[in-house]
Amino acid sequence: MPLEIKKVGVIGAGQMGNGIAHVCALAGYDVALHDADPDRIRSGLATINGNMAKQVSRGVVTEEARHEALGRIVAAEKVEGLSECDLVIESATEKEEVKRKIFAGLCAVVKPEAMLASNTSSISITRLAASTDRPERFIGIHFMNPVPLMELVELVRGIATDDDTFESSKQFVTRLHKTYAVAEDFPAFIVNRILLPMINEAIYTLYEGVGSVDSIDRAMKLGANHPMGPLQLADFIGLDTCLAVMQVLHEGLADSKYRPCPLLVKYVEAGWLGRKTQRGFYDYRGEKPVPTR
Ligand SMILES: CC(=O)CC(=O)SCCNC(=O)CCNC(=O)[C@H](O)C(C)(C)COP(=O)(O)OP(=O)(O)OC[C@H]1O[C@@H](n2cnc3c(N)ncnc32)[C@H](O)[C@@H]1OP(=O)(O)O
Numbered sequence: 252m253p254l255e256i257k258k259v260g261v262i263g264a265g266q267m268g269n270g271i272a273h274v275c276a277l278a279g280y281d282v283a284l285h286d287a288d289p290d291r292i293r294s295g296l297a298t299i300n301g302n303m304a305k306q307v308s309r310g311v312v313t314e315e316a317r318h319e320a321l322g323r324i325v326a327a328e329k330v331e332g333l334s335e336c337d338l339v340i341e342s343a344t345e346k347e348e349v350k351r352k353i354f355a356g357l358c359a360v361v362k363p364e365a366m367l368a369s370n371t372s373s374i375s376i377t378r379l380a381a382s383t384d385r386p387e388r389f390i391g392i393h394f395m396n397p398v399p400l401m402e403l404v405e406l407v408r409g410i411a412t413d414d415d416t417f418e419s420s421k422q423f424v425t426r427l428h429k430t431y432a433v434a435e436d437f438p439a440f441i442v443n444r445i446l447l448p449m450i451n452e453a454i455y456t457l458y459e460g461v462g463s464v465d466s467i468d469r470a471m472k473l474g475a476n477h478p479m480g481p482l483q484l485a486d487f488i489g490l491d492t493c494l495a496v497m498q499v500l501h502e503g504l505a506d507s508k509y510r511p512c513p514l515l516v517k518y519v520e521a522g523w524l525g526r527k528t529q530r531g532f533y534d535y536r537g538e539k540p541v542p543t544r
């Protein structure tokens with residue numbers, strides 16, 4: 252029987268975690284939001300508040316729905332605060348060892364029947380599941396950024412994921428008013444298998460001097476009708492996440508066509524991770540974003 256989900260835990264209160272908490276609360280789920288850093292939970296809650304206010308001003312959400320949804324989210328400063336959750340979605344930094352540690356701590360506190368999910372962009376669901384005490388109740392639920400605006404969620408079954416977990420996940424995604432695409436568990440699944448090599452190629456195009464940041468983004472926006480240029484999108488996703496996905500593709504598929512661009516590596520090494528650190532291919536510290544190359 253599919254599990255009835257009432258309370259959802261979210262681990263990682265960064266840009267994706269706060270978006271996931273946002274849409275879950277609006278869909279009527281009780282939500283517990285956890286992060287290693289309590290300040291991150293506070294800023295995540297403030298972001299949710301601001302993004303819901305935007306939705307109210309656009310007439311997408313009523314003031315009453317916003318008020319109720321905000322009331323459904325609690326801050327869980329300790330992982331024990333997730334013990335009552337029926338589903339916990341991990342959305343922390345894209346590093347396998349970080350995620351494994353989180354799941355080890357989580358398994359010790361959640362109910363045995365609770366489902367666990369990862370919002371990973373690229374890492375093997377089968378491997379993450381195998382690090383838990385319940386691989387059959389583990390699944391990839393991969394949201395797209397920005398979560399409140401993007402319709403798609405990828406569902407990724409690990410080798411052991413059982414049918415009830417898959418069914419419960421489909422019902423969950425549908426209740427969030429989103430559409431799922433099912434992806435097999437191979438490096439970076441569907442969206443990022445296609446999108447990230449395109450972004451990496453845009454960075455090579457910059458690295459090799461074929462075009463400036465401005466030209467590359469303008470070319471793809473106006474020449475291919477993309478809503479954002481690839482470098483603007485890379486900054487939006489986070490350059491650390493982009494690099495992590497390319498590394499998973501490169502290692503997992505052992506093909507040199509996935510080699511991360513050295514310029515992407517350099518930006519990450521500089522700590523210029525895009526919008527979240529105020530600097531990436533653009534500098535966001537002024538009134539308008541200014542290209543950094
Ligand atoms: C890396 C991974 O693992 C997977 C991924 O997610 S890859 C990334 C996938 N995402 C994309 O490719 C996004 C590409 N970009 C887009 O589709 C669009 O630029 C966009 C949807 C982000 C924005 O579209 P846009 O037409 O430029 O709209 P924009 O004017 O910025 O925003 C639309 C409205 O939504 C609001 N909005 C923006 N972000 C929001 C959020 N997080 N929550 C609520 N509202 C939000 C804006 O305030 C705006 O409202 P107003 O019109 O009242 O100002």
Ligand SMILES: NC(=O)C1=CN([C@@H]2O[C@H](COP(=O)(O)OP(=O)(O)OC[C@H]3O[C@@H](n4cnc5c(N)ncnc54)[C@H](OP(=O)(O)O)[C@@H]3O)[C@@H](O)[C@H]2O)C=CC1
Pocket residue numbers: 262263264265266267268285286287288291342343344345346349353370371372373393394395396487488489492527
């Ligand atoms: N950005 C995107 O476009 C998308 C990202 N994803 C995936 O979502 C996940 C999160 O990405 P995103 O939100 O962008 O990243 P962010 O860097 O914005 O947020 C990650 C958050 O996780 C926190 N964190 C790190 N370690 C732990 C831990 N041990 N316990 C609890 N919290 C921790 C970080 O805290 P601190 O900063 O203090 O380390 C940070 O607040 C990644 O797996 C990413 O691949 C999926 C879809 C789209």
